[in-house]
Amino acid sequence: DVKVTQSSRYLVKRTGEKVFLECVQDMDHENMFWYRQDPGLGLRLIYFSYDVKMKEKGDIPEGYSVSREKKERFSLILESASTNQTSMYLCASSLLLYGYTFGSGTRLTVV
């Protein structure tokens, strides 16, 4: 089975800190995605990547950046964490237009 692993299940950071959320997949998928999920708002796409060193903005990229230096790893970066970035963050990967596999999520709290 494809595995998408997110480095932390729970994370607490202070306002203004630089935060790295890591995501690794083990099936050589080209596409990787970052979403955040908030009550009542569903899943919202932050950034996605179709290949190494490629990135595309999703619907809510403000305050975030991403890095994809290797095919299996897609990092989400909060340059200066703010309390409104407290959320559940979900990473996903897929092969071309096939189905997506999601990680278990990272619940980030910014205090």
Add this chain to the structure above:
Amino acid sequence: DAKTTQPNSMESNEEEPVHLPCNHSTISGTDYIHWYRQLPSQGPEYVIHGLTSNVNNRMASLAIAEDRKSSTLILHRATLRDAAVYYCILRDNDMRFGAGTRLTVKP
């Protein structure tokens, strides 16, 4: 914006079939229809997908309207473990999720 419309919530009794509807009136000819579900405290998981023909797998069935503007996910016998949020998505080069349908299964 999400390209699909689903009811916010549905209820079912255990052991009974459940039909979860999804409207996608702006679907293009190459869009696959994907369904995912999200159990509490977990990431979404793949359920089923199709293009034109109805599809069956061990988890569910997918019925696609002839004009492809709507589809229905069918759980043949709902169990308590099927209680989740179900998302219907059109699969193109990226995937936007709507709010999905929260399914409650009553014992």
